[in-house]
Amino acid sequence: MPWRDVFQIAFRSVGQARLRFTLTCLGVLIAIATLVAMVSFGAGLREQTVGNLEVREVFTSFQILGSGRAQTLRDYREEESSETNQTERPSLNESLVKRVSQLAGVVSVQEDIRFPARLERNGKSYLTRIRGAGPHVAPLSPYSKITQGRFLTGTQGREIVLTVRVARRLGFDPPETSLGQTIDVLTDRLRRVESEDELPFETVRIPFDVVGVLPRLLVTQRNPFYRGVVIPLDEARPLWKQSLSGRSALTAVISQEQGRGREFDSVDVRVKDLVSLENVRKEVESWGLTTFAIADEMKRIQEAFMILEVILSVLGTIALVVASLGIANVLVMSVLERRKVIGIMKAIGGTDADVRRIFLVEASLAGLLGGLLGLLAGWGLTRIASVFIVRYFARNGILEVPELFAYPVWLLAGAVAFAVLFSLLSGVLPANRAARVDPVEALRQG
Amino acid sequence: MTGLRAENLTRSYTLGGNTINALDGVSFEVRSGEFLGIVGRSGSGKSTLLNLLAGLDRPTSGFLWIDDRNLGEMTPAELAWHRQRTVGIVFQSFHLVPTMTARENVELAMAFAGVGSGQRAARASDLLDTVSLADRATHLPAELSGGEQQRVAIARALANSPGFLLADEPTGNLDSSTAEEILGIFQNLHAQGHTLICVTHEKELFSSYVDRFIRLSDGRLDSEENVESASKNESALL
Numbered sequence: 001m002p003w004r005d006v007f008q009i010a011f012r013s014v015g016q017a018r019l020r021f022t023l024t025c026l027g028v029l030i031a032i033a034t035l036v037a038m039v040s041f042g043a044g045l046r047e048q049t050v051g052n053l054e055v056r057e058v059f060t061s062f063q064i065l066g067s068g069r070a071q072t073l074r075d076y077r078e079e080e081s082s083e084t085n086q087t088e089r090p091s092l093n094e095s096l097v098k099r100v101s102q103l104a105g106v107v108s109v110q111e112d113i114r115f116p117a118r119l120e121r122n123g124k125s126y127l128t129r130i131r132g133a134g135p136h137v138a139p140l141s142p143y144s145k146i147t148q149g150r151f152l153t154g155t156q157g158r159e160i161v162l163t164v165r166v167a168r169r170l171g172f173d174p175p176e177t178s179l180g181q182t183i184d185v186l187t188d189r190l191r192r193v194e195s196e197d198e199l200p201f202e203t204v205r206i207p208f209d210v211v212g213v214l215p216r217l218l219v220t221q222r223n224p225f226y227r228g229v230v231i232p233l234d235e236a237r238p239l240w241k242q243s244l245s246g247r248s249a250l251t252a253v254i255s256q257e258q259g260r261g262r263e264f265d266s267v268d269v270r271v272k273d274l275v276s277l278e279n280v281r282k283e284v285e286s287w288g289l290t291t292f293a294i295a296d297e298m299k300r301i302q303e304a305f306m307i308l309e310v311i312l313s314v315l316g317t318i319a320l321v322v323a324s325l326g327i328a329n330v331l332v333m334s335v336l337e338r339r340k341v342i343g344i345m346k347a348i349g350g351t352d353a354d355v356r357r358i359f360l361v362e363a364s365l366a367g368l369l370g371g372l373l374g375l376l377a378g379w380g381l382t383r384i385a386s387v388f389i390v391r392y393f394a395r396n397g398i399l400e401v402p403e404l405f406a407y408p409v410w411l412l413a414g415a416v417a418f419a420v421l422f423s424l425l426s427g428v429l430p431a432n433r434a435a436r437v438d439p440v441e442a443l444r445q446g
Numbered sequence: 447m448t449g450l451r452a453e454n455l456t457r458s459y460t461l462g463g464n465t466i467n468a469l470d471g472v473s474f475e476v477r478s479g480e481f482l483g484i485v486g487r488s489g490s491g492k493s494t495l496l497n498l499l500a501g502l503d504r505p506t507s508g509f510l511w512i513d514d515r516n517l518g519e520m521t522p523a524e525l526a527w528h529r530q531r532t533v534g535i536v537f538q539s540f541h542l543v544p545t546m547t548a549r550e551n552v553e554l555a556m557a558f559a560g561v562g563s564g565q566r567a568a569r570a571s572d573l574l575d576t577v578s579l580a581d582r583a584t585h586l587p588a589e590l591s592g593g594e595q596q597r598v599a600i601a602r603a604l605a606n607s608p609g610f611l612l613a614d615e616p617t618g619n620l621d622s623s624t625a626e627e628i629l630g631i632f633q634n635l636h637a638q639g640h641t642l643i644c645v646t647h648e649k650e651l652f653s654s655y656v657d658r659f660i661r662l663s664d665g666r667l668d669s670e671e672n673v674e675s676a677s678k679n680e681s682a683l684l
Contacts, residue, residue: 002560013545341543343541344542345543345554346502349527351523353523
């Protein structure tokens with residue numbers, strides 16, 4: 001029997017039992033909607049996290065770590081220290097920056113300068129970490145997402161970019177009212193003392209004009225390297241050198257004791273391509289330095305998301321299995337009810353294969369229709385969820401919420417294919433039962 | 447040979463540990479173009495024999511040749527082909543698909559035989575016209591009388607131009623005048639050269655139309671009886 005006729009008979013059969021078919025489709029619809037909602041959430045998270053990292057060109061950049069951060073990384077990776085002789089390792093200073101800049105394939109080398117400082121304004125103060133940066137980081141998150149004011153336009157000048165959180169702590173509410181205002185940056189520095197009663201440091205107060213406020217971002221949009229309050233690099237450098245607080249001070253003391261002078265916490269290196277990344281890293285590591293690239297962590301991140309997606313898919317699949325059992329049940333009932341018609345079909349020349357195909361097509365129709373409608377329902381569900389999520393975050397100060405759900409083509413096509421496949425599988429048993437119907441028995445009972 | 451030959455045909459069933467021979471060593475022949483009546487009391491094995499001839503069932507032993515093909519050796523697919531092309535079946539209870547119109551029921555048999563939709567429609571119209579149901583083509587079986595349903599069933603049985611028309615008590619559910627109408631159609635088909643095999647318990651009614659009767663009794667061939675031409679003609683005139 002031609003497929004066209006098989007489909008016609010199957011369509012007619014489902015048309016005769018509309019309510020039953022509708023309920024069967026509804027089961028598939030709910031299952032697929034659940035599956036789509038769950039997997040699109042997993043895919044959305046992956047896209048937000050991994051996708052953003054990819055945009056940030058992390059694959060062509062790495063960091064050379066100072067001894068403190070290198071040790072932290074080794075502790076994190078549970079590695080044994082390879083830097084047995086610290087004095088052999090070159091210091092992370094201007095000369096190292098120059099040396100790395102001269103390596104083949106290197107696009108830019110930028111020291112990472114961060115130091116703790118107190119911000120003050122009208123008697124309100126807030127202790128934070130300030131970073132020195134230049135316009136070169138403007139295209140990177142979170143600086144690229146600045147919506148209030150602007151980012152730094154040069155490496156000099158008494159300009160500062162706050163975060164929403166810091167601006168509020170300093171009494172600017174709403175945060176954009178800080179734009180154009182002046183705040184004081186207070187940091188400590190060493191000084192000579194005349195007597196033992198005096199402390200060996202003093203506080204320096206420098207006014208900065210607020211030029212921009214960074215928005216609050218979701219975790220998935222944050223940059224592991226860049227965040228917090230920013231001032232121009234050339235303004236930050238002398239403050240960092242004098243700063244006594246935090247780890248940099250400790251590093252300074254150790255470095256000075258080892259005769260290497262003050263070290264940067266880390267140095268950011270950008271290279272032109274992946275091959276250069278490998279070559280430059282190898283060269284730098286051969287000098288006894290520790291490097292870190294996000295690319296190293298990508299595999300772990302990908303694995304984590306894969307596990308998440310598998311778990312979400314399994315949950316959705318369970319729903320689909322339940323729906324498939326429903327389809328199988330409905331078809332088995334249908335075979336029992338239509339025994340006489342099956343007998344007639346066989347008596348007038350229908351083969352076992354013809355009968356089997358008719359029932360399999362009926363099952364597939366339930367899967368196809370349920371799958372397509374489920375896709376729509378899943379999409380609608382995630383859109384509604386998205387609206388609620390945006391409102392929730394807005395109430396919590398996060399105004400820029402990325403799209404948390406993604407609908408890759410593989411999900412859309414896969415969900416429908418999955419529904420049809422499961423429906424087909426659930427139709428195999430009833431279809432085989434239908435094919436095995438003895439026409440003589442069926443017609444006698446009819 | 448063309449025609450049908452049954453040799454020592456046996457069909458047994460096992461019920462509750464007992465073997466029952468519904469047919470027991472039946473042998474007979476049907477020539478091409480012949481109209482054979484199969485008579486006997488209820489449970490004599492008439493319908494079992496017809497099911498074997500139709501390829502709906504398989505003999506337990508013995509041989510059954512139709513147009514030189516042994517049905518006992520056919521695969522299920524070949525038996526289906528046999529039901530599509532070699533035989534057409536008419537049942538006592540009509541057995542039309544209740545959700546299909548008269549035309550669709552006729553076309554269904556052709557669809558299973560792989561006939562294209564255009565050709566099917568034309569052939570179905572011709573056949574319904576032949577059984578005088580052209581104006582009821584779009585009616586569902588429930589909207590037709592018993593006689594009309596049986597005529598649709600005959601049109602369906604003839605859809606793929608089979609060499610044999612098999613009928614199991616075709617007039618059993620019909621009143622006498624409608625039964626005569628159906629037999630009139632059979633007579634025309636016989637006149638056109640079709641081979642007809644009818645199971646019936648209405649020997650008197652059929653004796654005017656068939657060439658020959660075989661009588662089954664307890665699954666065995668009890669007797670064969672040729673019908674006199676004069677008697678046939680006489681009855682036909684009445």
